[in-house]
Amino acid sequence: MKNYHRATLVGAVFVAIVGCQATSPSKTVGDNLIINQSDDAQISLLLAKQALSSSLSYDIVESLTVEVGPRLTGTDKDIIAVDWAMEKLWLLGFDRVYKESVQVPAWSRGTARASIVSPYEQPLVITALGGSVATPINGLKASIVRFDSLEELTNASPGRIEGKIVFIDHKTERHITGKGYGEAVGGRSRGAIVAAQKGAVAIVIRSIGTDHDRMAHTGMMRYEEGTPKIPAAAMSNPDADLINAMLKRDPNITLSLNMTSENLGIATSYNVIAEVTGSSKPDEIVLLGAHLDSWDEGTGAIDDGAGVAIVTTAAKLIQDLPQKPARTIRVVLYAAEEVGMVGGKAYAAQHADELDKHYIAAESDFGAGPVYKIDFNVNPATFEQVKQQHSAITLNGVELGNNQASGGPDVSMLPALGVPVASLNQDGTDYFDYHHTPNDTLDKIDPKKLAQSAAAYAQFAYMMAQSEITLRPVTQKKQQH
Amino acid sequence: MKNYHRATLVGAVFVAIVGCQATSPSKTVGDNLIINQSDDAQISLLLAKQALSSSLSYDIVESLTVEVGPRLTGTDKDIIAVDWAMEKLWLLGFDRVYKESVQVPAWSRGTARASIVSPYEQPLVITALGGSVATPINGLKASIVRFDSLEELTNASPGRIEGKIVFIDHKTERHITGKGYGEAVGGRSRGAIVAAQKGAVAIVIRSIGTDHDRMAHTGMMRYEEGTPKIPAAAMSNPDADLINAMLKRDPNITLSLNMTSENLGIATSYNVIAEVTGSSKPDEIVLLGAHLDSWDEGTGAIDDGAGVAIVTTAAKLIQDLPQKPARTIRVVLYAAEEVGMVGGKAYAAQHADELDKHYIAAESDFGAGPVYKIDFNVNPATFEQVKQQHSAITLNGVELGNNQASGGPDVSMLPALGVPVASLNQDGTDYFDYHHTPNDTLDKIDPKKLAQSAAAYAQFAYMMAQSEITLRPVTQKKQQH
Structure with a gap:
C-alpha cells in the first residue's frame, strides 16, 4: 500500500507537470511540488515531461536515416555515420564528444539469387546472411533437406545431408519480449557449422522474423575453424511456406543458389561517445548505449537508429538541466554491434581500467518503444531500494521489474566484469516484422512511443x-x- | 418491409441448411423448405452452403500459386499456367474445356536499380513498370522534379522538366472499393507520355499502393506514337517518403537509374474456357470471368489466382448439381489482363456473333474477398426484379446494390456491346497493400473469405x-x- 500511495501522489505531480504550460519549466516545477517526492524524482518527472513534448528523438532518427541511411560495418557509409554522429552530438552541446577506434570485420553482401528448379520452377526471395561466403561463381544446384530446427539438424544423421542444401524451417513466434527470436536464431548463427559438419553444400533458413512479407531477414552467421565454410542465406516466410507446400506434393526439391558475398578482412570503425560531465562525481559513469551501425538493406531506423535517438535525447535533456547531476552520463554509440557486438567488446577492453567507475549501464537496441518494464542487475541486497527509487518511472507507463537484466547486447558482458546493468524493456511485438530487412525504415516509428522511451x-x-x-x-x- | 420479411425467412432456411449434416444435402434441403422461397433460391442457398464448407477454392489457388506461381503474359510460365488450367478444369469434370488463342505483348522485366546520388547517397527500391523501355546501357543520371499528381505534371511548364526525371508523388488512399487506386493510377499509366512530351528523360512514381512495405508496385504503363519512350519505374512508399524528407533539406536531388527491361514483340497465349452445359437453353451463356495471367514478382495469389479459384469453384458446384440449370455457365480464364485486358478484348471480338446469347457476365478480379455488395448493369425496367430475385445472396453477407456495375476489367467492354453485367464487389481494403508486388502470395488469402466469395x-x-x-x-x- 505504501508504494501504491506513493505512486498516486507522484501521479498527481506528473499530471500537474504535464498539464502546466510554463515557459521556464525547470523553475516552475518547484512551485508544483508535492512534499512526498524527493527532489530527484521531481526532476526525473520534469525530464519525462520534456521528452514527451519534444520532437528531438524523432528528429535524430530522421536525420540519421535520411542523411546517412544504411551503414554496414566496415563500409564507407559506416564512416559517414560516425561523422554524422560526431557532428550531431557536438551540435547538441554535450560537454565532451569523442570517438575511439575499433577494428571491425568488413563484408560485402553482393547479390543473392535462388530459385526452385524442380518440381515447379519458381524464383525465391533470399538474402545472404552476414559473413557468408559466396557460392562457386556459377552457383550451385542441389536438393534440399528440411529440418524443423537447429536441434533436429544437430540430431540428424550425415547420410541424409551430405551433398544437399539444408533448409531449417523454424518459425519465429511473436512476443512482446521477442523471445521467439532467441528460440529460432541459433539456426541462423550456428546452422552453417552444423550443416557443413554433416556434409551440406549450403544452408538456406526460413527468415528469423514474425512477418508475412516477402522479404528475407539477414543477420550474422558464424563459421568455425576446421569446418568447411558453406554459403548461408535466409528466405522470406512466404517462400518457406511455398517450399512446404511443394514438399507436400514432392519430397524432392532441387534448388539453385548463386551468391557473390565476400569477406573483406578488417576495417576501422569507431565507438562514438558523448558526455554530460557530472557535477560532483565526474569520474563515475552512468552509461547509456545504442549501436550506430546497421544492416544494409533498410535505413537502420528501428535497428538501431531508434536507440541512438532515445539515449541521445535522454542525455541531451540532462545536459540542458540548470544543475547537472552528480555522476557523468556517458552516451556510447557502439560500432559493429550487428556483426558480433564488436564495439561493445572493444569498449569493455579499452575501458577495463575504469569499469569499476561505471555505476550502471543500459543499452537501447530493441526498436522504437515504448518501454514497458525496467529490470536491473544490481546487488540483490539493495534491489528493492533501487526499485523504490525509480517509482516515478511508473508514471511514464514503465513497470518495475526483476533483478535479472542483461542490459542490452553491447553491455551484456559488463556484469561479468562487475558492472551493474539495467534493461529498459521496449515492446518488441512487431520488432521482428521489420528487423534486418529492407522494411527497417523511418515510417515504422511512432514518434510518441519513441519519445516515451527517451523519457524513460x-x-x-x-x-x-x-x-x-x-x-x-x-x-x-x-x-x- | 416486404424485402426485410423475405430476408428473415430466407435467413431461417439458411441457418437450417448450414446447421444440417445431411449426407445427401441436395435431397435433404427439400425437407427443410420454407414455402416463401422459390426452388431456385433454395438451390442457391445449398450452393452457398457447399462453397462455405468446401476447401475447393483455397485448394485451387494453392495449386496455381505453388505449381505455377508467377505467370507473366507472353513468357514460358504463361503457357505453363494455361496447361495447368486446362488440366485442372478437365479434372474437375466440366462438360467442356477448351482454349482460344490470343496474341499478347511480351515483355522482359530485366533488372531495375536506382539510387540517390546526392545530396545523400542512398539506394532505392524500385521496379520497372510493365512495358517500360530500358535506360541507356550505362544508366542515366539526372535531377528529379516532384509533382503531387499527374494533373500537376500536366499543368507544369516544360522548362521545369526538360532533362530531368519526373517524380509523381501521388499517395494511394485506402478504401473498401479501391477508389484510391483509380485516383492515382493515371500517373502510372499515362505519366511517361506527359513527362516525355515536356522533355523528361525518365519517370519514377511513388508506388500505387496503400502499404508501408519497402516493395515497389509494378503495373502497366503506356507509350504513345510520336512521343519519345522514356524509362518508367515505381519506387516503394518508404522510398518516396525518404525523397520527400531529403527535399526538405535540399531541393536538388540527383538520381541514378539503370533498367534493362525490354519489349519482346508479340507472343501467343490463350483464354482458357470451361462450361457447364445448360439443360434447356444451352446456347445462352452466364459468363464468369477471372484472369489467369499475373505479374511476375509475386505468385499471383490475390491477383488473380483468387478470382480463378472463386469462379471455378462456383461453376464446379453447379456442374455437380443433380439437375443442371437452364443456361450454360461459362468460366473464362482470360489471358493477358494485366497488360491491357488483351484476353477480354480478344474474347469480345472472337465471340462477337454470340454476344447476343450472353445473358450476363461478371469477373472476379479484386482479391480474395469477401463479396460485400452486388451491383448490376441490366435493363433499368427490370432491375428491381433482378434484385428481388437475388435476395438469398444477402444471407451470405452480400448487400443488393445499384444498377451501375462495370462487371470487372475483362468484361467491362461488354455492356457497350449489349451484354448485361454484374459486379460482385469484394472488400478491397487491403488489396492495394499487396497488389503487383512480391507480396502477392498465398499467405495473404483467408480461406473463409475466399469461400464466401465463391459462395456468392x-x-x-x-x-x-x-x-x-x-x-x-x-x-x-x-x-x-
Whole structure:
C-alpha cells in the first residue's frame, strides 16, 4: 500500500507537470511540488515531461536515416555515420564528444539469387546472411533437406545431408519480449557449422522474423575453424511456406543458389561517445548505449537508429538541466554491434581500467518503444531500494521489474566484469516484422512511443546519476548473444 | 418491409441448411423448405452452403500459386499456367474445356536499380513498370522534379522538366472499393507520355499502393506514337517518403537509374474456357470471368489466382448439381489482363456473333474477398426484379446494390456491346497493400473469405442461369480501365 500511495501522489505531480504550460519549466516545477517526492524524482518527472513534448528523438532518427541511411560495418557509409554522429552530438552541446577506434570485420553482401528448379520452377526471395561466403561463381544446384530446427539438424544423421542444401524451417513466434527470436536464431548463427559438419553444400533458413512479407531477414552467421565454410542465406516466410507446400506434393526439391558475398578482412570503425560531465562525481559513469551501425538493406531506423535517438535525447535533456547531476552520463554509440557486438567488446577492453567507475549501464537496441518494464542487475541486497527509487518511472507507463537484466547486447558482458546493468524493456511485438530487412525504415516509428522511451531513459539516467545506493556486487549472469 | 420479411425467412432456411449434416444435402434441403422461397433460391442457398464448407477454392489457388506461381503474359510460365488450367478444369469434370488463342505483348522485366546520388547517397527500391523501355546501357543520371499528381505534371511548364526525371508523388488512399487506386493510377499509366512530351528523360512514381512495405508496385504503363519512350519505374512508399524528407533539406536531388527491361514483340497465349452445359437453353451463356495471367514478382495469389479459384469453384458446384440449370455457365480464364485486358478484348471480338446469347457476365478480379455488395448493369425496367430475385445472396453477407456495375476489367467492354453485367464487389481494403508486388502470395488469402466469395458467385451464377427476367437493353457505360 505504501508504494501504491506513493505512486498516486507522484501521479498527481506528473499530471500537474504535464498539464502546466510554463515557459521556464525547470523553475516552475518547484512551485508544483508535492512534499512526498524527493527532489530527484521531481526532476526525473520534469525530464519525462520534456521528452514527451519534444520532437528531438524523432528528429535524430530522421536525420540519421535520411542523411546517412544504411551503414554496414566496415563500409564507407559506416564512416559517414560516425561523422554524422560526431557532428550531431557536438551540435547538441554535450560537454565532451569523442570517438575511439575499433577494428571491425568488413563484408560485402553482393547479390543473392535462388530459385526452385524442380518440381515447379519458381524464383525465391533470399538474402545472404552476414559473413557468408559466396557460392562457386556459377552457383550451385542441389536438393534440399528440411529440418524443423537447429536441434533436429544437430540430431540428424550425415547420410541424409551430405551433398544437399539444408533448409531449417523454424518459425519465429511473436512476443512482446521477442523471445521467439532467441528460440529460432541459433539456426541462423550456428546452422552453417552444423550443416557443413554433416556434409551440406549450403544452408538456406526460413527468415528469423514474425512477418508475412516477402522479404528475407539477414543477420550474422558464424563459421568455425576446421569446418568447411558453406554459403548461408535466409528466405522470406512466404517462400518457406511455398517450399512446404511443394514438399507436400514432392519430397524432392532441387534448388539453385548463386551468391557473390565476400569477406573483406578488417576495417576501422569507431565507438562514438558523448558526455554530460557530472557535477560532483565526474569520474563515475552512468552509461547509456545504442549501436550506430546497421544492416544494409533498410535505413537502420528501428535497428538501431531508434536507440541512438532515445539515449541521445535522454542525455541531451540532462545536459540542458540548470544543475547537472552528480555522476557523468556517458552516451556510447557502439560500432559493429550487428556483426558480433564488436564495439561493445572493444569498449569493455579499452575501458577495463575504469569499469569499476561505471555505476550502471543500459543499452537501447530493441526498436522504437515504448518501454514497458525496467529490470536491473544490481546487488540483490539493495534491489528493492533501487526499485523504490525509480517509482516515478511508473508514471511514464514503465513497470518495475526483476533483478535479472542483461542490459542490452553491447553491455551484456559488463556484469561479468562487475558492472551493474539495467534493461529498459521496449515492446518488441512487431520488432521482428521489420528487423534486418529492407522494411527497417523511418515510417515504422511512432514518434510518441519513441519519445516515451527517451523519457524513460532520461528518468533512469538522472536517478542513477544522483543515486546514493550501492549497486555492487552484481550477480554475474551469462552473456546475452 | 416486404424485402426485410423475405430476408428473415430466407435467413431461417439458411441457418437450417448450414446447421444440417445431411449426407445427401441436395435431397435433404427439400425437407427443410420454407414455402416463401422459390426452388431456385433454395438451390442457391445449398450452393452457398457447399462453397462455405468446401476447401475447393483455397485448394485451387494453392495449386496455381505453388505449381505455377508467377505467370507473366507472353513468357514460358504463361503457357505453363494455361496447361495447368486446362488440366485442372478437365479434372474437375466440366462438360467442356477448351482454349482460344490470343496474341499478347511480351515483355522482359530485366533488372531495375536506382539510387540517390546526392545530396545523400542512398539506394532505392524500385521496379520497372510493365512495358517500360530500358535506360541507356550505362544508366542515366539526372535531377528529379516532384509533382503531387499527374494533373500537376500536366499543368507544369516544360522548362521545369526538360532533362530531368519526373517524380509523381501521388499517395494511394485506402478504401473498401479501391477508389484510391483509380485516383492515382493515371500517373502510372499515362505519366511517361506527359513527362516525355515536356522533355523528361525518365519517370519514377511513388508506388500505387496503400502499404508501408519497402516493395515497389509494378503495373502497366503506356507509350504513345510520336512521343519519345522514356524509362518508367515505381519506387516503394518508404522510398518516396525518404525523397520527400531529403527535399526538405535540399531541393536538388540527383538520381541514378539503370533498367534493362525490354519489349519482346508479340507472343501467343490463350483464354482458357470451361462450361457447364445448360439443360434447356444451352446456347445462352452466364459468363464468369477471372484472369489467369499475373505479374511476375509475386505468385499471383490475390491477383488473380483468387478470382480463378472463386469462379471455378462456383461453376464446379453447379456442374455437380443433380439437375443442371437452364443456361450454360461459362468460366473464362482470360489471358493477358494485366497488360491491357488483351484476353477480354480478344474474347469480345472472337465471340462477337454470340454476344447476343450472353445473358450476363461478371469477373472476379479484386482479391480474395469477401463479396460485400452486388451491383448490376441490366435493363433499368427490370432491375428491381433482378434484385428481388437475388435476395438469398444477402444471407451470405452480400448487400443488393445499384444498377451501375462495370462487371470487372475483362468484361467491362461488354455492356457497350449489349451484354448485361454484374459486379460482385469484394472488400478491397487491403488489396492495394499487396497488389503487383512480391507480396502477392498465398499467405495473404483467408480461406473463409475466399469461400464466401465463391459462395456468392455460385448463388449469382445459378440464379442467372435459371432467370426468366429480361435483362436487356442495358445502359451503355464507359469502359473501365
